Amino acid sequence: MDTVRDWIREAQHIAVLTGAGMSAESGVPTFRDAQTGLWARFNPQDLATESAFRAHPQRVWDWYQFRREAIAQVQPNAGHRALAAFAQRHPERLSLITQNVDGLHQRAGQPQTIALHGSILEDRWLDASRACCQIAAPADGHPPRCATCGNLRRPAVVWFGENLPQAELDAAEAAVGRCDLMLVIGTSGVVYPAAGLALAAHQRGARVVLINPEPTELDAVASRCLRERAAQCLPSLMED
Ligand code: NAD
Numbered sequence: 001m002d003t004v005r006d007w008i009r010e011a012q013h014i015a016v017l018t019g020a021g022m023s024a025e026s027g028v029p030t031f032r033d034a035q036t037g038l039w040a041r042f043n044p045q046d047l048a049t050e051s052a053f054r055a056h057p058q059r060v061w062d063w064y065q066f067r068r069e070a071i072a073q074v075q076p077n078a079g080h081r082a083l084a085a086f087a088q089r090h091p092e093r094l095s096l097i098t099q100n101v102d103g104l105h106q107r108a109g110q111p112q113t114i115a116l117h118g119s120i121l122e123d124r125w126l127d128a129s130r131a132c133c134q135i136a137a138p139a140d141g142h143p144p145r146c147a148t149c150g151n152l153r154r155p156a157v158v159w160f161g162e163n164l165p166q167a168e169l170d171a172a173e174a175a176v177g178r179c180d181l182m183l184v185i186g187t188s189g190v191v192y193p194a195a196g197l198a199l200a201a202h203q204r205g206a207r208v209v210l211i212n213p214e215p216t217e218l219d220a221v222a223s224r225c226l227r228e229r230a231a232q233c234l235p236s237l238m239e240d
Contacts, residue, residue, distance in 0.1 A: 004209050004224055005237055007181055011093065011207075015172075015179035016083060017197055018098045018105070018230075021186020021212060025231035026074045028102050030186075048159045053126070057152055061143040064155045068120055076108035079185070079230035082238040084109035089240065095175030099187060099194045101157045114171045116164050116194055122156040164193060176201050185211040185230050189218035 008014065020030035031044045042063070046052055053060040076084075087094045087110055096113045098105055101120040105113040125133055125146075133151050138144035144153045158164055176182065182201040189195040195218060202208050202221035210222045211230055219225050226233060 001226065001228075001233065001237065004226060005239075007207055007209070008183075008237060009240070011179075011181035013092075013175075013179045014094045014181045014183060015175045015197070015201060015206075016094065016096045016183045016185065017187065017194065018096070018100060018185045019187025019191075019194075020100060021188075022079060022098070022230050023074075023077070023100055023102055023104050024186065025079065025229060026077045026102075026104055028071060028074055028100075028104070045160055048157070049161055050126075050159055053152075053154055053159075058142045061154075064120065064157075065142075071102045071104075071120060074102075074104070076104045077231040079232075079234040080104050080108035080110075082234040086238040087112075095171075095179070097172045097175060097194075097197065099191060101155075114168050114175070116158070116168050116172060118155075118157040118165070120155055120157055123153040124156045126152040126154045169193065172197055173200070176206075177204070179206050182206050182208045183211060184208060184216075184218055184222075185234075187212070187216065187218075188214075189216040 020028070024030055047060055047063050083096060084105065087096065096105060096110055098113055098115055099117050101115070101117050103119055103121050130149055130151065132148035133146040136147060138153050139147040145151060176197050179201055182198060184198050187194070189198065198208055198218050199221055207223040208221050210216060210218060210225045211228055211233060212225070213227050213229055
């Protein structure tokens, strides 16, 4: 821990990449843990795709409503707050990239978070929006739809198989391109292109530090693996 704390103090620019484990201590389940109760028989890969939504729009919409309701009841944890406080003290020295769609980094005070996978708190149209879609509020339903053409509302998240928003990907790559230290927190490192950002930092010669109680696919490129929980270790790590 002490070595990593020194690296954080010395670093010119720190890129942080977070995943679902970052929000675990807020009570937001990781994908591995999210399949409880009614949803236990579904695999996230079968719920978080466009083809799943087109085949079973009500099922997928209701799964997202279930997750939205859970997220509405939780708060940013001490780890989110420690990162936000550091960024407020050193706005030029830290870029935060997240795979999380829960908005907790933003609620902790980091509005400039690069949200690679969108936001579960917002919707958008499934198909390109037509003039009729803009005229009246969508008709209620699971999911709501355009009363004229039937276009469906969908969560504004990036599903498996979809491209990341280009502006966010560009911003993330730019942050990695100028970092000399990367903190990779609470991600299993299996979802690309997000995981590739850690590989790119390593290839550029930046130090890569993993914070995760479990081994991950990215351990091989890490300068240090801290087997710690994010909310427990970040407050002391990010102190000046
Ligand atoms: P993942 O579920 O594949 O992996 C989570 C990782 O977090 C695991 O390696 C686990 O060991 C680690 N972890 C668990 N508790 C932790 C803690 N307290 N501190 C630090 N690490 C901890 O998640 P992923 O790598 O983010 O990738 C899966 C995809 O799921 C992403 O695309 C993400 O968008 C999506 N997702 C997002 C949320 C969210 O927004 N909160 C929740 C679930 C899934």
